[in-house]
Amino acid sequence: MSKKLLQAVTLTGFLFSVISSSNAQEGDKYVKQQIRDGKGNVSLITFNERAIYKTSDFKQVFKDQLGAKEDAHFQKMTSETDKEGFVHEKYQLFHKGVKVEFATYSLHSKQEKLVSLSGEFYSLENIEMNPVLTGSQAFDIALRQIGATAYLWENDLEAGKMGYAKPEGELVLLPSVDDENEGVTSFKLAYKFDIYATNPVSRGDVYIDAFTGNTLFYNATIKHIGEFTHGAKGNALFKKGTMVDSANSATRYSGDQNIETSLNGSNYVLADNTRGLGVFTYNMQKGTNYSAAVNFTDADNNWTAAEFNNANKDNGALDAHWGAGKTYDYLLNAHGRNGYNNDGAAIKNYVHYSNAYNNAYWNGSVMTYGDGSGVGGFNMLTSLDVAAHEIGHALCSSTANLAYQKESGALNEALSDIWAACVEYFAAPSKQIWLIGEDIEMRTGHVSLRSMSNPKAEGQPDTYGGTNWKSQKCVPTSNNDYCGVHTNSGVLNHWFYILTEGKTGTNDLGNAYSVTGIGINKAANIVYRLETVYLTSNATYASARTYGIQAATDLFGANSPEVIATTNAFYAVGVGAAYVSNIDTTAPSAPINLIAAGTTQTSTNLTWSASTDNISVTGYNVYQDGLLIGTSPTASFAVTSLAPATNYLFTVKAYDAAGNLSSVSNTATATTLAIGTYCNSKGNDASKDNIAKVVFNAISNNSTSTNGYENFTGISTDVLSGSSYTVTITPNRSSKAAKEGYAVFIDLNADGDFVDSGETVWSLAATNASVVSGTIRIPGNAVLGNTRMRVSMKLNGIPTACETLASGQVEDYTVNVISTNPVATNYEVSAVDDFDVIIYPNPVENYLQVIILNNIETSYSIVNQIGQEVKSGKVNGGNIDVSDLTVGIYFLRINGLNSSVSKKFIKK
Structure with a gap:
């Protein structure tokens, strides 16, 4: 794939397909479990095996399952794949273009099939969206609410180093919680400001009602170990890139431990570049100015108790450094997570904050540790569980983002304690x-x-x-x-x-x-x-x-x-x-004896032996080439809308009322007929003279049947146009003297008969040879795709394609004609001379999306398998309506000024 085409794929990655169901009633048949919260909002939906939703169907899913209306818009926030192979995509809800705060919904899928939905969704109606206050007025109100004497944006040096700027405010819709019923009952249009105060220290999101100016909510960003004072965030002092060394350290609370350090000039410092983007530990020297912090240093990289277990409690910095590293290691080893944000974010520890400060906290960017006030308060707050607890808050901010109030805030704190215990x-x-x-x-x-x-x-x-x-x-x-x-x-x-x-x-x-x-x-x-x-x-x-x-x-x-x-x-x-x-946890028995019969150009009939269950079998899932295509309450299913001259594989699973699914049945194969109706040909008597074996390229079929006709179209082989192959036939003869004649016919133009010139591809006069063979050439102009091959054996004569034989046998097989031309066989991208093309989805149901790089003027034509042009026109708007085409295989040709690109697609 060319570099420019890769860029095009990236730019168009947001496009999606929509499944055919269009309302919640249609979608309900796929739901295995639905759980609602106390206000009736759907918090979790799990789907049964029959569900056909894909991750790309997110708009339809939200419409079907949540009742999302036209004013609701969902923007993808994250997409992650876990160790179990599940893909989790989180979407943010917007109402009329305004973000609904805390309202996110996630799609959980495996192998592109949707398994469940979860999250917070609200149906919003009749909300006034035109604020009375300006953002500036709301900001002034927020500052009066905080009541600080100094703010971080007033110090350009500190703010610049921390990547913080004076907040401009964001207009959002804030869910308003009913204290009596503890459920969301209303929404307020509000301005949201991330305000970082430095005297006294605090940081949090302030929400100001856009109509009344009331303070609606303060969501504290600074998280700390207990109910004490807050703190502020800091900056990195040590730049990565120097050599990392392993050192022994005499920690304050955990004995001798190995830590990673780096040589900075002539001294070693607490800078670990082996974990993500690093772990760095600094000395605030009992101050509150982060830009004044310095490195802890050691000349010989042996951080002993004699040096650091001093009145200043410097050995506590060794705990903070070691504890942060171990928390990183735990997340990586236990859960495969690259740091608290899963992207290796640096962990920065600031030790000796203020004087006798009885707290530690995560402030949205860094860790801050006080020395504690001693008896009656705390010792230095750098123990392993404190470090893990605070980094746990960082993990929560990067994932669940639990609001810091009431029950969600209690869950926030508990999760940090849980990670402290685990670390x-x-x-x-x-x-x-x-x-x-x-x-x-x-x-x-x-x-x-x-x-x-x-x-x-x-x-x-x-x-x-x-x-x-x-x-x-x-x-x-x-x-x-x-x-x-x-x-x-x-x-x-x-x-x-x-x-x-x-x-x-x-x-x-x-x-x-x-x-x-x-x-x-x-x-x-x-x-x-x-x-x-x-x-x-x-x-x-x-x-x-x-x-x-x-x-x-x-x-x-x-x-x-x-x-x-x-x-x-x-x-x-x-x-x-x-x-x-x-x-009920007992699954039904697997269906057996699955067969496909009565196959036509576009359909086949499946039957199987019924399954059994400890209670009862509710129905059966039917799969075509591994994809669920329908369900049946009985042990039969009529498959329709198949493509002509195509080989299909079918399987079935049984399910019961509890949703238990059986093991898979045997596989049944069916090859649909080509366009036209093939004539009948069979032997009236094949009891003594019949075909024992046919070998042709990948086909090697033994048969002991005495039926006059055998449909082996489920057995196929690929053949190259313009190439020659050997056919070998072994007969069963009534006697050594009996002579058999042979003929092989291939429908080379896929028109449903064997009467066209050259379609009798090999024949042999009657002979008593025990094995016969010959050469079959596939002409270069043969129609690409699946078609039928007929093998006939006749007593005392050469058979014709549509003959009823007095004595002999006829067998039909499938051959798939393919081309060595890469334009014809490329299923992803074709490029010729001066432009590239990509098409999707493939298979397609309604609209074929076309991306043409270099923006040249183009036209298109669509040709079916037998070479007939069925559609043509200009490529306008990047899509082609193929909804009127019948099911089957087609070739799209995009014509430029001096060259063209061909692409094969399947209409479903």
Whole structure:
């Protein structure tokens, strides 16, 4: 493919095909499961085996399944392929060109076939879209709301190094949550501003009502380990490119550990260039100015306790550096993820922030660690679990992007704690992995910040709505921890502990439970899929349950022990019902004895022996060349709309009411007739004189049949036009003295008969030879494609093509005539002289899209398999209407001024 053609393919990658169904009622027959949230919005749809949606059908899918109207527009945000081979494409919803905040929907597919949908979709109507306030007026209101005395954009040096600029604002539609019913009830047109204040420090998205000027929501960007002060982000001091060395470091909390450093001048610094785009750790020298930060250095690259375990707590920087590296390693080794954003983004650690600062946080770009205030507060906040927790917030921002308030904010915090436990188990399994912050805790009466095994020990709930649960009927602010995000996280924390370790007990709701643990690795895989594939910004505990069960189903199969444990662990923490085991999981038996009969130019009839099931067989899926083409309630199916003179492969699977699918049947073959109707020819008596074997190129067919005629058109071989081949026939003869005559006929112009000149391609007078052979030449002008070959044997004479033989046998086969001309056989791109062409989709149903590079003036013609021109015209608008063509194989010729390009396509 030429370079310019590759560019054309990239530019046109957004184009899509649309399937024939056009409404939700039509699409419902493909739905296996549909789950709605508390307000009736569809949060998850899974499809059955009969579904025919492809990923390219996203517009039709959103219309059929979600009821998307003309004002709704979906823009693809991301597309990722996971280790299981699923492709996940996330789309952002727009209404009349305005982004609907937090409203994303994802398509999950495998081998281009849609498996499920998930996300947040809202049907918006009667919304006023013309703001009263200007962006400038809304910005002034936002600044008054923040109330800071200094902002990052006021310092050009700091802002420039961090890639931050004064926000211009974005007009969005913000879902408004009903505190009483905890569901989305309305939408507000709002201005959104990313405001970074430096005194006092804060960063978050502020949403200002575009009509009233009210502050609707503050979505904190800065994430931290506990309910303490916020911080700011920094810049890189060390440039990559110098040699990386492995060094021993005496960390503050994890003993001697190997770290990666780099030589910078005459000293080694904490700069690791082996992980993604690097891990860098800097010294803020108890200040708050990131541009004033310096490197930690060591002359001999042996970072000893004698040097760094000092009153300044410099050894804590070694923990931060090692912990960030281990978090990167965990994501890569356990989940195949290249850093928190899956693109190897650099991790920048800033240590010794401010004076006695009792917190650590992720601020949207970098890690910031305080030294802690000591007794009554915390020790230096650089322990392994703290580092993993904060980088976990970065992972969330790059995936689920959970809004930092109420239940979604609690899920956000819990996921970071879960990754903290997983990283400790991965890098330092001797630590207390179910405690968060035990290394830094110095408050009286506390062992840690949070306990995942016993959340109540640190004032958290272990049951949804139970003891210590923070009410969600509140206005989220920093003063109430955005409605208890650090407190209510205990529920998901405990769910993960139970899923991993197992537990038997009774929760605060009075529900008795017993869960068999599945181990931390399986549990972590479920959580990773839950967060990176399914959760959306306004997720609740209920949706986390829905998506967690689906994630387990994807990974381990429906009704697996892992799905049972996932479901029952949610039940144990008060979210949803326990697993129900009375589900039919037995698949029907595979259909057998599948045959194709009564084949015509465009149809064939399939029959098979019925399957059995423990309850009942509901129906059968019918596949043509591996693609589902229809269903049948009985053990037969009429296939129509086939192309003439074409070989097809058919299989069948049975399904029951529970959606269980059988193994595949045997394969049946059928070759449709060419245009025209072939004459009948057979032997009245083939009991003594018949054909035992025919060999022709790839055809090598043994037959012991005594039928006067055998249809072997399902057996085929490719032959090149202009080439010669040997045919060999072995007879069964009534006696050694019996003489047989032979003839082979090929319908070279594919018109449905053998009467045209040259179509008797070989014959031999009657002979008593035990094996006969001859040469058959395929002329250069033979019509390309599948056609019929007839082999006849007659007692005491040379047979003709349409003869009824007194004694003998006739067999029909298929040959596929192909050309050595690359223009005729290229299915992707053809290029001749001065222009290139690409066409899609292929096969095509309605419109053939044509890309012609170099923008030359062109015309086209379409020719069928027998050389007849069936359509012609100018190439206008890049597409050709082929909806009026009959099903079959065609050749498109694009004619330029001095040259032409040919392309083969299939009309379906």
